[in-house]
Amino acid sequence: MTSGLMPPITGKKGRILSGIQPTGNLHLGNYLGAIRNWASMQADYQCLFCIVDMHAITVWQEPSELGRATREVAAGYIAAGLDPSANTLFVQSHVPAHAQLAWVFNCVSRLGWLNRMTQFKDKAGKNREAASSGLYVYPNLMAADILVYKATHVPVGEDQKQHLELTRDIAQKFNADYGTQLFPLPKPIIQGPGMRVMSLRDGKKKMSKSDPSVYSRINMTDSKDEIAHKIRKATTDAQPLPGTVEGLEGRPEASNLLNIYAALTDRTLEQVLLETEGWQFSQFKTKLTEAAVSVLGPITTEMKRLISDPREIDHVLARGADSANEIANGVLQEAYNAVGFMSGRN
Numbered sequence: 427m428t429s430g431l432m433p434p435i436t437g438k439k440g441r442i443l444s445g446i447q448p449t450g451n452l453h454l455g456n457y458l459g460a461i462r463n464w465a466s467m468q469a470d471y472q473c474l475f476c477i478v479d480m481h482a483i484t485v486w487q488e489p490s491e492l493g494r495a496t497r498e499v500a501a502g503y504i505a506a507g508l509d510p511s512a513n514t515l516f517v518q519s520h521v522p523a524h525a526q527l528a529w530v531f532n533c534v535s536r537l538g539w540l541n542r543m544t545q546f547k548d549k550a551g552k553n554r555e556a557a558s559s560g561l562y563v564y565p566n567l568m569a570a571d572i573l574v575y576k577a578t579h580v581p582v583g584e585d586q587k588q589h590l591e592l593t594r595d596i597a598q599k600f601n602a603d604y605g606t607q608l609f610p611l612p613k614p615i616i617q618g619p620g621m622r623v624m625s626l627r628d629g630k631k632k633m634s635k636s637d638p639s640v641y642s643r644i645n646m647t648d649s650k651d652e653i654a655h656k657i658r659k660a661t662t663d664a665q666p667l668p669g670t671v672e673g674l675e676g677r678p679e680a681s682n683l684l685n686i687y688a689a690l691t692d693r694t695l696e697q698v699l700l701e702t703e704g705w706q707f708s709q710f711k712t713k714l715t716e717a718a719v720s721v722l723g724p725i726t727t728e729m730k731r732l733i734s735d736p737r738e739i740d741h742v743l744a745r746g747a748d749s750a751n752e753i754a755n756g757v758l759q760e761a762y763n764a765v766g767f768m769s770g771r772n
């Protein structure tokens with residue numbers, strides 16, 4: 427059996443798979459809400475971190491931009507501390523088994539399940555007829571990303587919880603339909619709402635790659651001056667900062683900036699409020715800029731170095747694809763056997 431190809435997950439709590447789409451620029455939300463947490467898990471789990479370019483093209487991506495954005499995410503992963511020698515960093519389209527298993531899952535997953543996916547409704551917008559069919563079956567591909575490695579844990583933001591539940595439903599139905607135990611039911615590791623970084627322009631909106639305003643987000647490649655400028659322009663209210671969490675009620679922009687400050691300085695919101703009670707925003711923004719520059723500065727420098735000479739990134743991704751392909755092809759073959767496909771010449 428091909429399952430002999432699966433490297434043992436000895437001495438680890440399990441296997442993690444997660445991914446980011448190479449659309450637009452990586453920003454502070456991606457760092458604080460995702461990549462930084464992944465970095466903290468790499469000692470305890472065997473980790474695969476993917477750049478999901480096949481998910482990206484479910485909505486239009488400029489071909490001349492996609493490769494650049496893919497390398498930028500890889501640079502962000504490495505610069506933010508994901509160790510390419512200890513983890514598998516790779517590009518989704520370099521591992522054909524994702525798409526191959528996704529096809530099988532298109533036949534396992536039910537229309538009724540996909541119809542409930544809120545992200546499709548959000549992304550398709552009003553003109554649903556014009557959405558790509560890829561956008562509709564996006565969650566089946568995501569299930570394949572995870573299950574093609576038999577990942578046991580998946581760190582994601584709140585917004586991906588529903589896709590993880592669908593992944594578990596697909597694993598369960600596949601196992602039941604084909605009388606196998608092939609796929610484990612992966613557990614989500616959900617980042618709490620506390621780590622949702624909001625837009626610098628509107629404290630009620632998530633910081634997002636797709637926000638048309640460049641002032642809404644701090645990019646991981648922003649210079650010190652850009653960071654300072656964006657924080658200076660960030661929306662605030664007219665009151666001084668409160669001393670308690672209750673005092674932040676109804677003040678989304680103040681909450682957001684304080685939460686970012688707490689995350690950047692590795693403290694709780696309560697601890698930060700002890701420092702900043704009674705401050706005006708101008709004083710606070712100076713401190714926030716210092717914190718952002720001191721955390722992001724070294725990451726930005728390293729990202730720029732990696733991007734300026736992509737050979738190192740390309741080498742890491744090629745090696746990553748090799749080890750990902752090795753695992754994924756083994757699991758794909760097991761799935762093909764379970765389905766009953768005639769064995770080919772392999």
Ligand code: AMP
Nearest residue numbers: 446447455456459460583621622623633
């Ligand atoms: P996306 O940028 O939507 O492709 O998301 C990639 C990863 O970053 C996911 O794990 C998200 O949950 C996380 N993420 C994206 N935006 C934010 C945000 N504003 N705050 C916290 N996490 C975020």
Ligand code: TRP
Nearest residue numbers: 443444445446478481568571582
């Ligand atoms: N859908 C995820 C997002 O938008 C990205 C993603 C694709 C992913 N495949 C995945 C995340 C597998 C975790 C595991 O953020």
